[in-house]
Amino acid sequence: xxxxxxxxxxxxxxxxxxxxxxxxxxxxxxxxxxxxxxxxxxxxxxxxxxxxxxxxxxxxxxxxxxxxxxxxxxxxxxxxxxxxxxxxxxxxxxxxxxxxxxxxxxxxxxxxxxxxxxxxxxxxxxxxxxxxxxxxxxxxxxxxxxxxxxxxxxxxxxxxxxxxxxxxxxxxxxxxxxxxxxxxxxxxxxxxxxxxxxxxxxxxxxxxxxxxxxxxxxxxxxxxxxxxxxxxxxxxxxxxxxxxxxxxxxxxxxxxxxxxxxxxxxxxxxxxxxxxxxxxxxxxxxxxxxxxxxxxxxxxxxxxxxxxxxxxxxxxxxxxxxxxxxxxxxxxxxxxxxxxxxxxxxxxxxxxxxxxxxxxxxxxxxxxxxxxxxxxxxxxxxxxxxxxxxxxxxxxxxxxxxxxxxxxxxxxxxxxxxxxxxxxxxxxxxxxxxxxxxxxxxxxxxxxxxxxxxxxxxxxxxxxxx
Amino acid sequence: xxxxxxxxxxxxxxxxxxxxxxxxxxxxxxxxxxxxxxxxxxxxxxxxxxxxxxxxxxxxxxxxxxxxx
Numbered sequence: 001x002x003x004x005x006x007x008x009x010x011x012x013x014x015x016x017x018x019x020x021x022x023x024x025x026x027x028x029x030x031x032x033x034x035x036x037x038x039x040x041x042x043x044x045x046x047x048x049x050x051x052x053x054x055x056x057x058x059x060x061x062x063x064x065x066x067x068x069x070x071x072x073x074x075x076x077x078x079x080x081x082x083x084x085x086x087x088x089x090x091x092x093x094x095x096x097x098x099x100x101x102x103x104x105x106x107x108x109x110x111x112x113x114x115x116x117x118x119x120x121x122x123x124x125x126x127x128x129x130x131x132x133x134x135x136x137x138x139x140x141x142x143x144x145x146x147x148x149x150x151x152x153x154x155x156x157x158x159x160x161x162x163x164x165x166x167x168x169x170x171x172x173x174x175x176x177x178x179x180x181x182x183x184x185x186x187x188x189x190x191x192x193x194x195x196x197x198x199x200x201x202x203x204x205x206x207x208x209x210x211x212x213x214x215x216x217x218x219x220x221x222x223x224x225x226x227x228x229x230x231x232x233x234x235x236x237x238x239x240x241x242x243x244x245x246x247x248x249x250x251x252x253x254x255x256x257x258x259x260x261x262x263x264x265x266x267x268x269x270x271x272x273x274x275x276x277x278x279x280x281x282x283x284x285x286x287x288x289x290x291x292x293x294x295x296x297x298x299x300x301x302x303x304x305x306x307x308x309x310x311x312x313x314x315x316x317x318x319x320x321x322x323x324x325x326x327x328x329x330x331x332x333x334x335x336x337x338x339x340x341x342x343x344x345x346x347x348x349x350x351x352x353x354x355x356x357x358x359x360x361x362x363x364x365x366x367x368x369x370x371x372x373x374x375x376x377x378x379x380x381x382x383x384x385x386x387x388x389x390x391x392x393x394x395x396x397x398x399x400x401x402x403x404x405x406x407x408x409x410x411x412x413x414x415x416x417x418x419x420x421x422x423x424x425x426x427x428x429x430x431x432x433x434x435x436x437x438x439x440x441x442x443x444x445x446x447x448x449x450x451x452x453x454x455x456x457x458x459x460x461x462x463x464x465x466x
Numbered sequence: 467x468x469x470x471x472x473x474x475x476x477x478x479x480x481x482x483x484x485x486x487x488x489x490x491x492x493x494x495x496x497x498x499x500x501x502x503x504x505x506x507x508x509x510x511x512x513x514x515x516x517x518x519x520x521x522x523x524x525x526x527x528x529x530x531x532x533x534x535x
Contacts, residue, residue, distance in 0.1 A: 246484030250500040250516065257520050258499035301467065302497040303487045310495055314488035315479075375467060382524035398525055400471035401492040 021146035023156045024216060028236040029208040032243070037199025038172045038209055040096075040181050040307030047092060048179045050312060052083050052465070054094045054322045056180075057293045058103025059361070060222070060286035061328035062432040065102030067126055067441040068328040071448025072413070073110055073117065078449075081465035090465075096299075096307070098183040098292040100285035102432070103326065104221040105166070108214050111182040112170050125166050126441050130434035133165070134158055153229035155219055163215035172197070172217075173210040181307065183295050185285035186220040189230055190277070191267050194288045195220075196295060200306040204271035205233060205280065206240035220282040224432075225353070230281040237274035244268070247304040261304065290357040291327050293364050301371060313406050322409040322461050325365060326448065329358060329414060331428045365412055372408050379405060407464070411457035418447055419454075468496045468519045469527035470503075475534055478506045493527045505532045 036042065058069035076091035083093065099107035105125055110117045137143055137157045146152045163169055175182070184197040195201060197217040202209040220231035251258065251265035270277060285292070299305040300321075303314075312318045336343040343351075382402055389396050418424035427447060430440055452458050472480045474490040481487065481504040488494030490505055496519055504514040510532040522528045 246502055250483060250502060254499040254518075257518065258497065261497060261499045303482050303485060303501075304497065308485070308487075310497075311482075311485060311487045314494040315486065316489075371467075378467065378469075378524045385525050399493075399529065400527060403469065403493040403495055403524065 021149045021152040021156075023152055023232055024159075024213065026202070026205070026212055026233050027208045028234075029203070029206050029240045032203055032206075032240055036210070037202070038175060038197075039199045042177055042199075043179055043181050044177045046178055047086075047088070048095060049084060049093065050095070050317045051319045052093050052322070053309060053312070053318045053320070054090070054096075055296045055324070056094055056097045056107075057291055057296060057323070057325045058097060058099040058107050059291040059325075059327045059329065060101030060103060060284065060357075060432075061330060062102040062222075062434050063126065063130070063436045063441065064330060064427075064430045064432060064444060065100075065326075065328035066105045067436065067444035068415070068448045069099070069103045069106040069326045070117075070121060070126060071445035072324065072326050072452055073106065074445060075449040075452045077115075077118065079462065081462065083465055090462075094180045096183065096296065097180045098185060098295050099221065100185050100290055100292045101222040101224070102328070102434075103292065104184045104218045104285070105162075107182045108167065108184060108218050111175055111180060112167065112214065122441075127438045128435075130161075132435060134161060134434070137161055155223050155229045155231050158223075158228060159213070159216045159219035159231070162219055163213050167213070167215040167218070170214045171211050172199075172214060175214065183292070184214075184217040184221050185289060185292055185295065186217070186223070186231070186282040187285055187288040188267075189281040189283050191270065192288060193267055194285070194294060195280070195282055197221075198306070203240075203242055204237065204268060206236040206238065206242060206274070207233065221285045223282065224284045225287070226349075228284075230283050233280040233282065235271065235274045235277050235280050237272050237277075239274075242272070244272070245304070245306075251304070261302070264298075264304065286357055289360070289364065290329075291325055291361045291364060293323075293325055293361075293368060296323060297364070297368055297371070313404055316404045318406060320407045320409065320461075320464070322411065322457070323368070324452070324458070325368075325410075325412040327361065327365075327412065327414040328444075329361065329416070330430055330432065331416070332431060368410060372410055375408070379403075409457045409461040409464075411452070411455045411461070413448065413451040413455055415447070417451055417455075423447065468498050469493050469522045469524050470496055470501075470517075470519055471527045471529050472503055472505060473529055473531045474505045474510065476506065480505055481507070490532075493524060503530045503532075506534075509535055511535045 059065050079090040081090050097107040109121050186195045188195045199209050248265045248268050251261040255262045299309040303311045415428045471493050472490050478490045479486045482501050498520050500518050502514050502516045515530050519528050
């Protein structure tokens with residue numbers, strides 16, 4: 001009798017303690033310290049030059065995206081270049097990786113473990129049945145009690161699993177100050193806009209990101225709506241002496257002439273009111289940008305971005321820019337058009353969730369190409385004008401020295417470019433999940449390398465770096 | 467993309483909205499909108515200029531002038 005009471009008592013204590021479970025809170029920051037924290041300007045270049053600036057963007061798409069992006073890392077590892085007289089691997093020139101959802105696992109693992117990704121990642125993530133492992137977590141009694149708490153949810157179980165089994169409890173402090181700089185993208189549920197896990201973003205919340213687990217950032221980036229709950233952050237704004245960047249006040253005057261800039265400034269201000277927004281809830285980065293390209297484009301077109309590539313170009317630090325977009329978008333065959341009856345709720349929700357993301361990704365890639373074309377046209381117009389002036393009026397000159405010339409290498413690889421029809425159909429039909437058979441992850445890796453090899457922009461880059 | 471030339475007697479770095487973003491007397495690329503320029507502060511006159519930059523091109527950049535004190 002006494003023994004059974006003791007057991008009951010222990011169960012109750014265990015239940016209450018886990019039932020009071022709370023998600024891991026992000027730490028408050030006492031004072032803003034620009035010289036510390038995970039931000040681009042604190043990253044040491046090491047042997048990586050700024051003059052050749054390589055950006056990778058890894059899309060969402062579960063394990064399919066993780067394997068496809070991993071194949072790109074393998075290809076870059078095996079690609080030798082000569083830059084500024086030194087022979088090196090192209091992989092060692094990657095400056096920034098901007099990732100979303102499934103792609104964030106590859107990006108974060110590489111940023112943490114460097115070349116060890118090539119011996120560890122397959123066993124720890126790519127060929128693991130993560131989906132089953134997460135489901136198994138739901139059968140642990142400790143997790144039932146935890147889930148009973150209103151402050152603990154499915155995403156916390158997922159983040160805990162990633163933290164223990166994939167990322168070895170690594171925090172942003174463990175990423176160190178080496179390149180590549182990774183941008184793990186999530187989506188702010190209220191604004192519907194990008195939220196990057198960088199100290200510059202956390203400064204807005206007066207929060208110190210250095211002790212924050214990388215696994216939680218990756219979990220936020222891949223918190224697919226409905227399937228997983230959002231990751232929540234505490235907004236400590238107003239307690240750290242944060243000073244707004246100079247561009248924000250100016251941009252707020254620009255509602256009529258620069259709407260995107262105005263919108264960004266308004267978003268920055270929205271975080272500053274810790275009373276109005278005491279908590280920030282984050283979902284899958286794919287909702288705001290499923291290919292991770294928007295932030296690099298912001299860096300390329302604006303001096304407002306904390307790691308503005310445009311600033312580096314104006315200062316003549318960068319001469320060549322390669323942007324490699326790795327898009328693992330799938331296209332599962334649908335039978336809805338073969339049926340007379342209207343599609344059901346699940347089929348409809350699938351379209352509602354994916355079609356806007358896919359359309360937006362298409363537009364984003366188009367926008368990048370159009371922007372680069374316009375850049376080239378502007379440079380060409382100035383050159384032809386200078387030539388005409390030299391011929392007709394040699395003593396005249398155009399105002400100012402010409403802007404610094406940069407060569408761009410945009411590369412977009414996607415499953416729809418696979419030349420072999422069967423291979424293309426098979427790989428495009430792979431579902432978005434955290435479990436794929438090894439033969440499929442192997443095929444995705446091989447396809448990524450081959451597609452990169454055959455991409456016109458990549459060929460041009462390699463030829464210019466011989 | 468917008469184009470701005472910050473005119474100043476010496477070669478100096480130009481601060482745009484508080485960040486070093488280019489060089490004097492060379493055309494720099496900027497996003498459309500309102501920007502605050504500062505050169506060689508506090509030895510320049512004026513100390514800073516806030517200008518709306520829109521509708522420029524590489525051939526006719528917006529000129530923002532500073533003099534030495």
